[in-house]
Amino acid sequence: MNKIVNYFPSERRKSLRILNPKQVVLEYKATPNQLESIIGITTSIGLNGLSCKTKSVMPKTINHLYLYFEFEGIKLKNFGTVTWLSEVGDELGVKFLSTPPD
Numbered sequence: 534m535n536k537i538v539n540y541f542p543s544e545r546r547k548s549l550r551i552l553n554p555k556q557v558v559l560e561y562k563a564t565p566n567q568l569e570s571i572i573g574i575t576t577s578i579g580l581n582g583l584s585c586k587t588k589s590v591m592p593k594t595i596n597h598l599y600l601y602f603e604f605e606g607i608k609l610k611n612f613g614t615v616t617w618l619s620e621v622g623d624e625l626g627v628k629f630l631s632t633p634p635d
Contacts, residue, residue: 557585557602559627561595573625575602582613582628590622591615600627 555575563569573585583600600611613627 555603557583557600559585559587559591559598559600561592561598563592576624582616582626584624584626586624588623591618591625593618593622597630598627600629 557573557575559571559573560568561571571587571589571591573587576584576586578584583602595615597612597614600609600613602609611629613629615625616628617626619625
């Protein structure tokens with residue numbers, strides 16, 4: 534089970550640090566008719582989003598993606614928008630959205 538510890542405020546946002554990082558699957562549209570997936574490991578999670586380190590490089594053109602992860606024993610699927618992407622493209626932050634855009 535994924536335990537959340539060390540609640541700490543930061544200058545930009547409040548977030549929660551994860552004791553045992555978990556796998557997250559990021560799925561995005563590579564073309565209008567094709568979805569691609571990248572595996573990542575969560576580095577922090579909050580009520581409004583998460584950040585993760587991916588095993589491969591994310592394309593810099595990706596704005597929205599689906600997230601599949603497990604949190605406190607519950608399998609979750611969510612939709613989000615990329616808020617930041619590292620220079621290398623292997624770390625990113627995602628803000629959760631309630632509904633996917635058309």
